[in-house]
Amino acid sequence: MSTLVAPFQEDLEAITADVWGSFLDVDGDTPLVAGAPHRWAEHDATTSAVVSITGAWQGHVIIECSARAARMVAAALLALPEDEASEDDVADAVGELANMIGGNVKSLVASPSALSLPHVVTQPGSHQSWPGAEEVCRIDGAWNGEAVTVMVYAGVNEGKS
Amino acid sequence: MKILIADDSRVMRQIVTRTLRQAGYTGHELVEAANGREALDLVGSEKPDLVLSDWNMPEMSGIELLRALRAGGNAVAFGFVTSEGSAEMREMASAAGAAFLIAKPFTADTFSDHLDPVLA
Numbered sequence: 001m002s003t004l005v006a007p008f009q010e011d012l013e014a015i016t017a018d019v020w021g022s023f024l025d026v027d028g029d030t031p032l033v034a035g036a037p038h039r040w041a042e043h044d045a046t047t048s049a050v051v052s053i054t055g056a057w058q059g060h061v062i063i064e065c066s067a068r069a070a071r072m073v074a075a076a077l078l079a080l081p082e083d084e085a086s087e088d089d090v091a092d093a094v095g096e097l098a099n100m101i102g103g104n105v106k107s108l109v110a111s112p113s114a115l116s117l118p119h120v121v122t123q124p125g126s127h128q129s130w131p132g133a134e135e136v137c138r139i140d141g142a143w144n145g146e147a148v149t150v151m152v153y154a155g156v157n158e159g160k161s
Numbered sequence: 162m163k164i165l166i167a168d169d170s171r172v173m174r175q176i177v178t179r180t181l182r183q184a185g186y187t188g189h190e191l192v193e194a195a196n197g198r199e200a201l202d203l204v205g206s207e208k209p210d211l212v213l214s215d216w217n218m219p220e221m222s223g224i225e226l227l228r229a230l231r232a233g234g235n236a237v238a239f240g241f242v243t244s245e246g247s248a249e250m251r252e253m254a255s256a257a258g259a260a261f262l263i264a265k266p267f268t269a270d271t272f273s274d275h276l277d278p279v280l281a
Contacts, residue, residue: 018266021266022267022268023176023266074172077172077175077176078172078175079175088171089171089172092170092171092172093172095170096170096172096173099217099244099265100265100266103217103243103244103245103264103265104244104246104264106244106245106247107245107247107250111247111249112249115217115244115245117169117217117218
């Protein structure tokens with residue numbers, strides 16, 4: 001049984017850096033750079049992917065990024081030029097990113113718990129709310145100048161020691 | 162040799178294919194399945210030498226696939242490639258008959274470490 005009740009900020013940073021280093025920044029010259037929270041405009045095109053963890057620990061792991069960043073993720077993972085990635089490729093790629101980070105977060109929280117398949121949403125702006133859950137850690141990043149945010153939300157009774 | 166790659170993500174099947182190549186496993190025939198059920202059928206018809214399977218898939222999960230194979234008397238070499246690499250998952254995989262569990266994200270070196278003993 002895991003003793004952690006919630007992942008810590010440094011865990012999320014290590015997991016995210018590992019994913020980037022393996023698949024999105026293989027040469028080490030395009031890291032995800034931490035910065036200030038991104039303010040989405042009403043009509044900005046964004047792509048979000050979420051995986052949920054249910055069981056002994058309840059929460060969500062969410063990737064939210066610009067539509068351009070999402071296309072770049074698909075292009076990098078599929079080793080394709082950016083304009084050749086289809087909408088399905090983009091949804092698959094961002095969903096897989098959430099799955100990888102979510103699976104690693106799941107390894108840190110109380111067990112037994114289960115990881116959902118990823119859900120991907122494209123929308124203008126960012127209007128997400130997660131009733132019954134609160135943010136426990138977050139990375140506001142920029143990748144090749146495009147906004148990428150990674151968030152972990154925990155059920156309101158989780159994440160507090 | 163024939164390797165069956167089972168993952169509901171086409172992107173991840175592509176990454177696994179590329180990583181196999183980067184790890185030096187060239188010249189093997191690759192077969193793909195989008196879920197455990199499809200993989201189960203393909204193991205029967207294609208008779209692969211190794212199955213590389215995701216854990217969390219629609220229709221039939223990777224662990225259900227492995228248990229179905231072993232219950233049916235099929236001893237094909239089987240390894241997981243999954244985002245969930247906790248000690249608990251590794252124990253469950255091993256108890257069901259998996260040769261290894263590679264946690265995502267991975268590198269070509271990780272593939273070599275786990276696949277060399279199986280494909281040698």
